Structure formats: C-alpha cells, structure tokens
Amino acid sequence: MKTLTYIFTILFLSVSFVSCSDDDDNTPVEVNPVEGLAMLYKVEAADHTVQFYSEKQNLEVGYNEIYIRIKDLAGNTYVSDAAPSWMPMMHMETMEHSAPHTSLNNTEESSVYKGHIVFQMPSNETEYWDLTLNYTLKGEAKQEVLRVTVAQPADGLKKTSVFTGSDDVRYILAYVNPKEPKVAVNDMQAVLYKMENMMSFPVVENYTITVDPRMPGMGNHGSPNNEDLVYMPSSKLYNGKLSLTMTGYWKINLKLLNANGEVLKGEDVTEANPESSLYFELEF
Ligand SMILES: [Cu+2]
Numbered sequence: 001m002k003t004l005t006y007i008f009t010i011l012f013l014s015v016s017f018v019s020c021s022d023d024d025d026n027t028p029v030e031v032n033p034v035e036g037l038a039m040l041y042k043v044e045a046a047d048h049t050v051q052f053y054s055e056k057q058n059l060e061v062g063y064n065e066i067y068i069r070i071k072d073l074a075g076n077t078y079v080s081d082a083a084p085s086w087m088p089m090m091h092m093e094t095m096e097h098s099a100p101h102t103s104l105n106n107t108e109e110s111s112v113y114k115g116h117i118v119f120q121m122p123s124n125e126t127e128y129w130d131l132t133l134n135y136t137l138k139g140e141a142k143q144e145v146l147r148v149t150v151a152q153p154a155d156g157l158k159k160t161s162v163f164t165g166s167d168d169v170r171y172i173l174a175y176v177n178p179k180e181p182k183v184a185v186n187d188m189q190a191v192l193y194k195m196e197n198m199m200s201f202p203v204v205e206n207y208t209i210t211v212d213p214r215m216p217g218m219g220n221h222g223s224p225n226n227e228d229l230v231y232m233p234s235s236k237l238y239n240g241k242l243s244l245t246m247t248g249y250w251k252i253n254l255k256l257l258n259a260n261g262e263v264l265k266g267e268d269v270t271e272a273n274p275e276s277s278l279y280f281e282l283e284f
C-alpha cells in the first residue's frame with residue numbers, strides 16, 4: 001500500500017510537472033511595451049496618471065517620437081480606449097504658435113499611444129512650450145496641459161530646417177532616419193510640413209528631396225548610390241537612400257523640388273559652390 005501511494009505520488013508529480021511546463025510554454029512572456037524608452041513626464045491626476053515617453057532623454061528641436069500611456073490607478077491598468085489628441089503650443093513673448101504634429105494612435109500594444117512632433121525652436125527662460133492633451137477616461141472627457149522643455153540637440157548638429165521656398169511658402173523639413181548611421185547605404189527618412197498659419201502645419205505630399213552627402217573635411221568628396229527622398233503615402237514620410245562610405249562628419253546637401261520638378265530651395269554642389277543652403281549634418 002505504501003509502495004502504491006509512492007507510485008501515485010510520483011505519477012502525480014510527473015503529471016503536474018508536465019502540465020506546469022506545458023503552462024510555461026503557453027504563457028506569453030510579459031514584455032514591457034515601453035522598454036528602452038525614457039519617461040520624460042508624468043502627470044498625476046486624482047485617479048490616474050498620464051505618462052510621456054521618448055527614445056531620447058529630453059524633447060529636442062526637430063523630430064520627436066512620443067509615446068503616451070494613461071494608467072488607471074483604481075484598477076492598476078493601462079487604458080487602451082482613451083482616444084487621446086494633443087496640441088503643442090509655443091508661448092512666445094509677442095505671439096503663440098503650434099508645431100507640426102501627427103495624431104496619436106494606438107500602437108501594437110493598444111494601451112501605448114504614439115505620434116510625433118517637430119519642434120521648430122527651443123524653449124528658453126521667457127518662452128515656453130506646452131502640450132494640451134485631450135482624452136477620455138471611463139466615458140469622461142479629460143484635459144491636461146503639460147509644460148515641456150525643448151532643447152537644442154546636444155550634438156549641435158543641424159537636423160531641422162525651417163525656410164521659405166521660392167514659392168514663398170514656409171516649410172519645415174526634419175531628419176528622421178537613420179538614427180544610428182552605418183558605413184553602408186542607409187535607409188533615410190525625413191518629414192516635410194508647410195506652415196499654413198500659426199496653428200496649422202499640413203504634411204507636404206509628392207515633392208522630391210535630392211540627397212548629396214559630402215565630407216567637407218576631406219576635399220568635399222561624396223558617395224555613390226544615394227537615392228532621392230520621395231513621399232510614401234502609407235507612412236507620410238519621405239524615403240530614400242543615404243550612402244556613407246566612412247565614419248566622420250558629413251554634410252547632407254539637399255534640394256527641395258515640388259511636384260513639377262521646380263527647385264524651391266537648395267543648390268547643386270559644384271567646385272564653385274561647396275554646399276547647398278538646405279542641408280542636414282551627421283557625425284558618427
Ligand atoms: Cu571621407
């Protein structure tokens with residue numbers, strides 16, 4: 001009888017062991033959906049918090065991807081039906097204006113909302129940016145206004161250009177990718193907006209941005225196999241190829257052409273003209 005109990009115990013243990021390991025195989029590994037991102041701001045409300053994340057350590061002049069989560073403190077859960085919308089606003093001494101920005105959309109992880117803002121200028125002691133966030137929580141409309149700090153990029157390199165084209169339209173062009181350039185033909189992306197007025201910055205579609213990277217410190221040599229940036233309706237980004245043949249400082253000379261192929265800004269690089277008036281800078 002004792003032996004029988006022993007055998008049953010063994011059987012029971014092995015069965016529970018098998019079912020345990022079975023469970024392990026089927027239980028999804030819990031992935032932190034904001035892993036690798038920095039929480040830049042956290043707004044504390046009575047029954048919930050709003051968290052702002054970015055890949056960078058602070059908001060910068062130029063293209064910023066921003067992730068937002070809203071935590072319901074009662075249930076200790078993140079809300080996926082908050083339908084947030086936002087409006088960035090700069091309060092200058094003599095006027096106010098907004099900045100190019102997308103809508104906020106649910107990501108693969110439905111409780112994480114994502115969008116981007118292109119800040120055209122940094123904040124300073126007397127002029128500041130704020131973000132107005134509207135969303136719903138348990139059917140109730142909410143609003144938070146968050147004052148944010150926008151700094152110049154720490155590396156001091158130019159990745160954003162605000163200019164008037166030969167068509168007298170004010171444009172904002174910002175570098176997106178490659179975030180980590182390599183000695184290779186890199187996928188390059190940029191965003192292009194026009195300034196309709198102080199508050200409205202529509203995406204510019206179907207223009208072309210030519211790409212001519214040069215190393216001014218090395219006889220202004222260029223690189224082969226670059227591809228002009230063209231508009232992708234699916235992502236609303238401009239996509240092309242950036243060829244970098246060695247590490248160091250590169251000036252990426254650009255020209256902006258409208259849908260008719262007319263040059264709105266920028267010049268060809270020649271012996272007499274070593275750089276375009278429209279460019280990004282890169283160092284890696
Ligand atoms: Cu070189």
